[in-house]
Amino acid sequence: MNTGNNRLKRDFFLKNTLYVARNLLGKIIVRQIGGQTLTGMIVETEAYIGDHDPACHAFGKFTGRASVLYEKGGIVYVYFIYGNYYCFNLVTEDEGRGCAVLIRAVEPIEGIDIMRKLRPETRNIYELTNGPSKFCIAFGIDKELNRKDSIDGNEIYVCKPYQKYKFEVSVSNRIGLKSGTELPYRFFIKDNPYVSKHKFNIIK
DNA sequence: TATTCGATGTGCT
């Protein structure tokens, strides 16, 4: 798939975090690894908003791994969690804001055989990338990508799809966290089978 | 079908 001309530009990621989270749905994420290309459509995201979001790693502190969150929109933030797993985020808004969007699930498009090799335990196609760490494993994402630029770099970036297709956006509160649980910051494509949790406190 | 639980590294307190 030649998606180079359609790559999302910096200004997209400089917009409001909730806007970016919602509008990343249906976009194509491209991963170049070992001369191979993996692509998938983003079907599920979560917003993390530095200033007033207790669940955000940047909330109330300016140190350590969270420093990447204060980069400008479009920068990649990968963090390691629970001793085993990575999660992939794209920084949003202007430099110094501490906001990002977590990619929670994608629908595999290209390079599915490679994704299966990276996650051989996967039983069926729907479970290949339907979770933030499942997606990272299947796409070969680790801390090497932390702080990379998705606008200039080639390892990973996001494109507009050639063919737009219609879908409805569902909203819920976010999954797996202990604070900020009431905030409706999770967005996903309604009825898409690659979403991680289909019936999680749907608000809209 | 729903709930619990172990594995595991990093950065906080």
Added chain:
DNA sequence: GCACATCGAATAC
């Protein structure tokens, strides 16, 4: 120490 934006296996029903 302990919490953590998780996953998958094991257990309880």
